[in-house]
Amino acid sequence: MLNFSGEDFDVIVVGAGIMGSSTAYQTSKRGHKTLLLEQFDFLHHRGSSHGESRTIRPTYPQDYYCSMVLESYTLWEQAESEIGYKVSFKASQFDMGPADATNFKALISSCRKNSLPHQVLDKAQVAQKFSGRIHIPEDWVGVSTEYGGVIKPTKAVSMFQTLALKNGAVLRDNMEVKDIKRDGEGGGLVVFTSNGEKFRGKKCVVTVGAWMKKLVKTVIGVEIPIQPLETTVCYWRINEGHETDYAIGGDFPTFASYGEPYVYGTPSLEFPGLIKVAVHGGYACDPDKRPWGPGISLAALKEWIQGRFSGLVDSAGPVATQLCMYSMTPDEDFVMDFLGGEFGKDLVIGGGFSGHGFKMAPVVGRILADLVLSGEAEGVDLKHFRVARFNENPKGNVKAFEDQVGTFQ
Incomplete structure (x- = not known):
């Protein structure tokens, strides 16, 4: 007979x-007795949910993400109204x-297709729109939309944990889950941790990021x-006298560049006078034996x-760098x-x-809760997100365009 740690969930x-x-x-908000387990300390920096900023944007080559991002805008605001402080800050997207x-072209x-208000701009129009702060090559185009923004990641994780606690959830950190089995007696599930504790629940959701495999x-x-993948986030110094030109709160956007390499960034927010500009990619790693650097070659990013x-x-x-992890599928879905x-x-x-998932965390949480509580999720076509797609094609969803994320050797 198993000895369980406290109550059932x-x-x-x-x-x-x-x-x-x-x-x-x-x-927990829907009234279900919830237990949240974390293998490290809460708000640790060893995974993918820490740091100072993430972008939010609905502009995607894959058209099925647009509606998910738009719903997430609403759900971010809803959670902020419940907690009483902001974790997201508005900007346009370029x-x-x-x-x-x-x-x-797919973007x-x-x-x-999604009727998202946007402007397609040539080189001269881009220079004019951003008063010379952004220039693109002659054979490039730009797409501008008012739907952008910056999210504070660690603060956002803390917000959801605090609200879950407020709704009656039990939160336990330093609980590394080693196995999950069927409960032969009770009919539910038993979750086993490395320190010997066992928890029983009717249902279970696993969201362990880089440790999923x-x-x-x-x-x-x-x-x-x-x-x-281990990836490096870089912050660059804005030249003196131009700090406000690239700061959040003005008209400078969050941005993504679809050239080679794929580059993304945010206006100056977390570190005054520094702008976040990074390459969307990284080195394959074992999450338990990470190299912790040295990071990617910066030559292309400097250029x-x-x-x-x-x-x-x-x-x-x-002038500053931070390490983070991506959890990559072959099709990036x-x-x-x-x-x-x-x-x-x-x-x-x-x-x-x-x-690229952080921005959609509120809708992902909603979908995963729908699935575990009712067996189906409303308002989203899950065919793009099924595990079985890799059985049919090891590369997953077939795309008409190239990968966004670079994997370095």
Whole structure:
């Protein structure tokens, strides 16, 4: 007979990064007794949910993300109204890329398909719109939309955890989950931790980020193709006298560049006088044996900064860097599905957010809560996010355009 640690739960959420915390907020808000488990300290810096900023934007080559982002805007605001402080800050969004690039043409097509208000701008119009602060090559175009913004990640995770606690959830950190099994007696699930504690719940959601592949293989013996990448976030000094030109709160946007390499960034916010500009990519790693650097070669990024920011940002080198992890699927799409097998619809997994999922955390939490509580999710076509897509094609969803994220050797 198993000795359990305390009471039984309706839902056990494993992994307290942004996705797990958002899910626990959703299940507890709906009146279900929820337990949120985290293998490290809460708000740790070893995964994918820490740091100073993430962008939010609905402009995607994949048209099925646009509506999810737009719903997330509403859900971010709803959670902020419940907690009483802000975790997201408004900005416009500017995407740029070669006019003939397949992925960039797909982005413009997605804006049109989703009726997202936007402007397509040539080189001269871009220079005019941003008063010379952004320049693009002659054969590039830009897409501008008012739907952008910056999210404070650690603050956002804390917000969802606090709201879950307020809704009656139990939060336990330093609880590394080693296995999940069917409860032969009670009919639910038993979650086992490395320190010997056991928790019983009717249902379970697993959102362990870079550790998803390892845990799922332990639980069901199946390998889901989710590869952790270690990525480097870089901050660059804005030249003296131009700090406000690139600061949040003015008209400088969050941005993404679809050239080679794929570059993204945010206006100056967290560190006064510094702008975040980074390459969307990283090195494959084992999340338990990370290299912790040295980071990517900066030559291409320095050249990009020189070419785009008119010499107003110092491109000699970043003045600060931070490390983070992506959990990459082969097609860069999410995994939101039932684990299946003996678990049926009682165990839901959410992972593979591939370096672009944070902005959609509120809607991901809503979807995962829907799946685990009712067996289906409203308002989203989950065919793009099923695990079975990798059985049909190891590369997952077939795309008409190239990958966004660079994997370095």
